[in-house]
Amino acid sequence: MSKILEVRNLITRFYSVDGTVHALNGVSFALDEGETLAVVGESGSGKSVTMMSLLGLIPQPPGKVEGGEAIFMDNGGSLDLLQLNEEQVRRVRGGKIGFIFQDPISSLNPTMTIGRQITESMTEHLGLGQTEARSRTIALLRQVGIADAERRFNSYPHEFSGGMRQRVMIAIAMACEPQIVIADEPTTALDVTVQAQIVELVKQLQAHMGVAVIWITHDLGVVAGIADRVLVMYGGTVVESALVDDLYDDPQHPYTIGLLNAIPSLEESNGEEKLESIEGTPPDLHSELTLCPFAPRCPYAFERCWQELPPPYLVANKHTAACFYDVAAQRPREV
Amino acid sequence: MDNNVLVRVENLKKYFPISRGIIFSRQVGSVKAVDDVSFMIRHGETLGLVGESGCGKSTTGRAVLQLHKPTAGHVYYEDIDLTTLGEEGLRQLRPKIQMIFQDSIASLNPRHSVAKIVGEPLKIHGVASEREIRDRVVQLLELVGLKPSWMNRFPHEFSGGQRQRINIARALALNPSFVVCDEPISALDVSIQAQVVNLLKDLQKELGLTYLFIAHDLSMVRHISNRVAVMYLGKVMELADRRTLFAQPLHPYTQSLISAVPLPNPKLERQRKRIILQGEVPSPSNAPGGCVFNTRCPLAYEECFKTVPVYREVKPNHFVACHLVDGQGSSKIPVIT
Numbered sequence: 001m002s003k004i005l006e007v008r009n010l011i012t013r014f015y016s017v018d019g020t021v022h023a024l025n026g027v028s029f030a031l032d033e034g035e036t037l038a039v040v041g042e043s044g045s046g047k048s049v050t051m052m053s054l055l056g057l058i059p060q061p062p063g064k065v066e067g068g069e070a071i072f073m074d075n076g077g078s079l080d081l082l083q084l085n086e087e088q089v090r091r092v093r094g095g096k097i098g099f100i101f102q103d104p105i106s107s108l109n110p111t112m113t114i115g116r117q118i119t120e121s122m123t124e125h126l127g128l129g130q131t132e133a134r135s136r137t138i139a140l141l142r143q144v145g146i147a148d149a150e151r152r153f154n155s156y157p158h159e160f161s162g163g164m165r166q167r168v169m170i171a172i173a174m175a176c177e178p179q180i181v182i183a184d185e186p187t188t189a190l191d192v193t194v195q196a197q198i199v200e201l202v203k204q205l206q207a208h209m210g211v212a213v214i215w216i217t218h219d220l221g222v223v224a225g226i227a228d229r230v231l232v233m234y235g236g237t238v239v240e241s242a243l244v245d246d247l248y249d250d251p252q253h254p255y256t257i258g259l260l261n262a263i264p265s266l267e268e269s270n271g272e273e274k275l276e277s278i279e280g281t282p283p284d285l286h287s288e289l290t291l292c293p294f295a296p297r298c299p300y301a302f303e304r305c306w307q308e309l310p311p312p313y314l315v316a317n318k319h320t321a322a323c324f325y326d327v328a329a330q331r332p333r334e335v
Numbered sequence: 336m337d338n339n340v341l342v343r344v345e346n347l348k349k350y351f352p353i354s355r356g357i358i359f360s361r362q363v364g365s366v367k368a369v370d371d372v373s374f375m376i377r378h379g380e381t382l383g384l385v386g387e388s389g390c391g392k393s394t395t396g397r398a399v400l401q402l403h404k405p406t407a408g409h410v411y412y413e414d415i416d417l418t419t420l421g422e423e424g425l426r427q428l429r430p431k432i433q434m435i436f437q438d439s440i441a442s443l444n445p446r447h448s449v450a451k452i453v454g455e456p457l458k459i460h461g462v463a464s465e466r467e468i469r470d471r472v473v474q475l476l477e478l479v480g481l482k483p484s485w486m487n488r489f490p491h492e493f494s495g496g497q498r499q500r501i502n503i504a505r506a507l508a509l510n511p512s513f514v515v516c517d518e519p520i521s522a523l524d525v526s527i528q529a530q531v532v533n534l535l536k537d538l539q540k541e542l543g544l545t546y547l548f549i550a551h552d553l554s555m556v557r558h559i560s561n562r563v564a565v566m567y568l569g570k571v572m573e574l575a576d577r578r579t580l581f582a583q584p585l586h587p588y589t590q591s592l593i594s595a596v597p598l599p600n601p602k603l604e605r606q607r608k609r610i611i612l613q614g615e616v617p618s619p620s621n622a623p624g625g626c627v628f629n630t631r632c633p634l635a636y637e638e639c640f641k642t643v644p645v646y647r648e649v650k651p652n653h654f655v656a657c658h659l660v661d662g663q664g665s666s667k668i669p670v671i672t
Binding site: 042043161162163164191192193194195196197199200218219220221222223224225227244245248258259260262263264265266274275276277278279281282 | 388494496497524525526527528529530532533536551553554555557558591592593594595596597598599600601602609611612615616
């Protein structure tokens with residue numbers, strides 16, 4: 001399994017009259033060919049900002065990617081996404097790296113037929129002629145489960161339901177046979193029975209096309225069903241990363257542990273157990289991060305946590321935790 | 336009449352008219368948001384009401400409290416029929432029946448301080464002096480875990496979770512017995528949801544509250560409810576106690592709903608056999624004839640397209656509306672676990 005994307009030390013800030021928001025404080029991760037990486041976090045964790053930073057979707061001003069590199073290994077060559085100019089980024093975006101947004105109604109052009117929106121990216125990125133783009137698009141619409149594809153080619157976004165619009169978004173993202181698809185909370189706004197359909201669809205397409213998927217969500221249930229590996233983000237940093245089974249069986253970071261204890265599950269035999277909540281609220285990112293962002297809410301925080309930002313420590317195979325404390329051993333980590 | 340029943344809803348309907356025409360507007364149809372719903376809630380228990388978009392659960396909650404005037408049916412609070420009470424009668428009963436809303440931004444007046452928001456119910460009902468109101472506000476804020484020193488702050492100065500606590504404090508101001516919680520946690524982050532749910536449970540024990548808990552998150556509903564009702568397109572498909580509903584669901588919709596909920600357990604997720612429904616929920620303005628679930632039900636047969644299945648008690652305290660389940664609760668449906 002070869003690496004297809006390597007992000008190192010990504011720093012993004014938003015500058016405003018009220019001060020600077022340190023949205024990303026050194027985010028690093030890698031993605032292998034064909035794998036599904038879930039990125040989990042709550043509001044303000046930086047999960048969406050990370051992906052938008054990679055693809056030049058951060059409005060500048062007020063935002064700015066201030067540091068780091070994002071090496072995309074693309075069929076022999078490699079390029080740093082953060083060094084591309086707007087024209088170059090546009091060629092990658094929608095072509096080699098597809099993007100599925102949360103709210104399809106705001107990301108689909110209401111004045112264009114959906115057929116046209118898909119063929120547009122094919123003619124743009126693959127240089128296809130209109131006829132070929134059209135027949136490929138109809139095949140793609142069938143593949144994503146839109147019945148009566150030939151007729152629906154000429155439909156407008158408002159003529160579709162939520163789940164169908166999301167299928168169209170998936171079709172657009174997959175249209176140019178990308179190597180990576182980034183899905184930002186693609187099912188959060190959908191009913192749970194429709195969510196199940198969409199998750200199933202993405203899995204099938206992925207198996208069929210061998211594309212790597214980055215799936216951003218706050219839903220630890222969805223993660224368990226779809227991910228090979230998981231990144232947990234908090235306060236603009238990656239606090240834990242692991243293979244999916246390891247994350248649920250053996251979480252290392254107090255935030256991950258807290259998050260897993262805070263969710264009820266249908267498998268519970270007895271709903272009388274109190275949900276363990278994490279006290280406090282997510283951090284205000286208005287100052288530069290010189291401490292562990294989770295320290296104010298962490299039951300295990302000690303002096304060091306308030307003085308330094310913990311780096312990610314390798315705690316097991318493919319398992320890192322950015323934490324000075326060893327929860328299992330109940331003492332500070334020996335590092 | 337069971338003495339322990341606090342709220343009884345009988346054949347509740349709420350239809351919204353659809354009109355066409357600008358100058359001569361005429362009704363061309365209706366959205367049957369709530370279409371013949373019946374259930375009861377006992378003192379001190381929580382009835383969870385769950386379903387997907389357009390199922391009518393929020394409208395049901397509002398119709399129960401008479402925030403929407405029901406099109407038909409009755410709602411009894413302690414033997415008093417709320418649907419026949421006049422405005423004055425309803426006003427007098429309001430302190431006992433309250434609501435917590437989902438969107439804390441929309442339900443809190445941004446120009447009112449927390450003290451004013453939480454104290455307002457007391458002021459409206461003229462039950463206390465200024466001094467008493469202030470004391471009560473302090474007490475309520477402490478009850479929901481907020482610092483009384485914050486009482487002069489405004490809603491925008493609080494986080495989502497804190498705003499929900501303000502909402503809860505306001506709902507409890509007049510010592511209600513019955514509280515309708517309409518998706519109180521959906522807009523909150525996961526770690527904050529747990530805080531608010533724990534608070535609601537604690538308050539229920541402490542104050543002897545009865546809840547109608549409306550939500551779409553099945554796992555959360557299961558956690559907080561004693562009994563659960565599943566709605567689809569304006570009708571209740573199934574109602575049973577929590578354990579039974581999740582262990583032995585009889586209705587095909589309940590089965591697929593449970594099947595669709597992802598479990599935070601990767602090994603289980605890999606092994607699961609999922610029931611994936613085709614299509615999406617039809618619009619409530621154009622509900623199918625016969626059983627409303629017939630467009631998506633994997634087991635639908637002739638009868639399902641002809642007649643509406645009767646909602647009835649098929650096992651003790653287990654209600655279902657499905658042609659495939661007979662009067663004794665035997666079903667031709669294989670239960671998939």
